[in-house]
Amino acid sequence: MTEPILSAEQLLARFQALDVFLVRHQALWRPKPFVQLQLPWERELPQLAAWLRARTLQQAEASHGRPWELDAPAPFAELATQAKALAALGELPQTAIDARPARLAVDIPGRKLQQIQAFASRLQFATPAGHWLDWCAGKGHLGRWLAHEGQRLTCLEYDPALVASGAALSHRQGLDARHLQQDVLAASAAGHLLAEHTPVALHACGDLHVRLLQLASARGCRQLAVAPCCYNRIATPHYQPLSTAAQGSSLQLSRDDLGLPLSETVTAGARVRRQRDQSMAWRLAFDLLQRQLRGVDQYLPTPPLAADWLAKPFARFCHDLAALRGVPTPGAQDWAELEARGWQRLAEVRNLELLRHLFRRPLELWLLLDRALYLQEQGYAVRLGSFCDYRLSPRNLLLLAERA
Numbered sequence: 001m002t003e004p005i006l007s008a009e010q011l012l013a014r015f016q017a018l019d020v021f022l023v024r025h026q027a028l029w030r031p032k033p034f035v036q037l038q039l040p041w042e043r044e045l046p047q048l049a050a051w052l053r054a055r056t057l058q059q060a061e062a063s064h065g066r067p068w069e070l071d072a073p074a075p076f077a078e079l080a081t082q083a084k085a086l087a088a089l090g091e092l093p094q095t096a097i098d099a100r101p102a103r104l105a106v107d108i109p110g111r112k113l114q115q116i117q118a119f120a121s122r123l124q125f126a127t128p129a130g131h132w133l134d135w136c137a138g139k140g141h142l143g144r145w146l147a148h149e150g151q152r153l154t155c156l157e158y159d160p161a162l163v164a165s166g167a168a169l170s171h172r173q174g175l176d177a178r179h180l181q182q183d184v185l186a187a188s189a190a191g192h193l194l195a196e197h198t199p200v201a202l203h204a205c206g207d208l209h210v211r212l213l214q215l216a217s218a219r220g221c222r223q224l225a226v227a228p229c230c231y232n233r234i235a236t237p238h239y240q241p242l243s244t245a246a247q248g249s250s251l252q253l254s255r256d257d258l259g260l261p262l263s264e265t266v267t268a269g270a271r272v273r274r275q276r277d278q279s280m281a282w283r284l285a286f287d288l289l290q291r292q293l294r295g296v297d298q299y300l301p302t303p304p305l306a307a308d309w310l311a312k313p314f315a316r317f318c319h320d321l322a323a324l325r326g327v328p329t330p331g332a333q334d335w336a337e338l339e340a341r342g343w344q345r346l347a348e349v350r351n352l353e354l355l356r357h358l359f360r361r362p363l364e365l366w367l368l369l370d371r372a373l374y375l376q377e378q379g380y381a382v383r384l385g386s387f388c389d390y391r392l393s394p395r396n397l398l399l400l401a402e403r404a
């Protein structure tokens with residue numbers, strides 16, 4: 001990517017442009033084709049709807065991740081161009097970092113290692129970090145990678161097994177790191193954040209990284225680096241904007257809406273994709289059945305199911321799911337026909353979703369800019385950009401903040 005990193009003034013301008021775009025077109029990206037048989041926008045844009053519905057599952061799969069390439073009826077191309085321009089964000093500049101001992105890489109799974117190396121190579125602060133604080137550290141791989149030549153390291157993590165493994169790994173590497181079991185949302189977390197810390201968070205979910213931004217600025221940390229993920233993992237039913245600009249927006253985001261940026265599955269292998277497709281086609285078929293059995297034309301959520309559910313015959317799957325959800329027992333059905341309708345619906349859903357997907361990155365950037373603007377209000381200079389290719393991780397945006 002060659003787009004420039006956004007300057008301080010551009011942060012607000014871009015946020016406002018994204019806000020206008022997302023508010024104006026919310027009727028297109030909010031409704032979920034998976035839960036609605038007919039989407040309200042289809043009445044306004046019948047040509048586009050019919051074109052998308054006529055495509056196959058394979059065609060949808062081929063367009064996944066690059067919906068803007070579709071030659072679909074208006075206003076698709078125009079929306080795609082706007083979405084792409086508004087979501088454009090450059091790579092953060094890379095710095096050469098000292099080689100790390102080979103033993104450090106041994107325990108880190110391949111993809112995670114590449115993410116950590118990419119993250120570390122983008123950290124540029126005027127004052128070198130003296131004490132890294134790895135926030136929601138897991139086993140602390142990122143912190144260990146960063147802490148070298150006498151830099152100190154504290155890792156906060158609430159899963160005791162990960163804390164113990166992390167401590168054992170640090171010990172084996174001869175690193176004097178502190179691995180603390182800590183719920184970062186608990187009041188006691190504030191005591192573990194000191195002004196001299198440089199907090200880093202790689203893929204800390206919704207509330208967890210927001211808490212870091214709030215505590216780090218309140219505790220007076222000079223600098224921090226955060227790559228957010230799972231914006232929808234929040235305790236409240238609706239998103240709580242952080243910055244003045246986002247608080248002034250009319251956009252009200254539900255947890256469901258916040259899941260939109262996460263709906264890209266670049267990392268799934270072929271077997272996982274096949275299983276996911278079958279699970280969705282069967283659920284969509286069951287959805288048609290339950291509407292008929294209950295006599296209520298409304299989607300009924302179904303819980304996550306163990307993989308062996310998909311090994312059952314389709315009729316058994318429907319019977320068991322009906323029992324689980326308290327739906328009347330299905331009588332005689334044409335199961336083959338119903339299953340085929342589920343697969344047909346899946347093809348339509350996946351293709352209709354391509355329109356929603358144009359708004360995925362704009363919404364993610366809106367959320368990231370809310371964080372950036374909040375930190376700016378707290379006196380930080382903020383840089384924003386990607387730190388790795390999206391195929392390595394779709395959550396590839398990094399926020400660097402530094403106080404003078």
Ligand SMILES: C[S@@+](CC[C@H](N)C(=O)[O-])C[C@H]1O[C@@H](n2cnc3c(N)ncnc32)[C@H](O)[C@@H]1O
Pocket residue numbers: 112135136137138139141142156157158159162182183184185201202203204205208
């Ligand atoms: C997606 S993982 C990222 C881990 C690590 N940063 C990495 O990149 O490998 C999120 C981590 O947050 C931890 N976590 C979840 N809720 C937490 C909480 N309330 N307090 C502290 N850690 C938490 C999880 O156990 C998990 O290790």
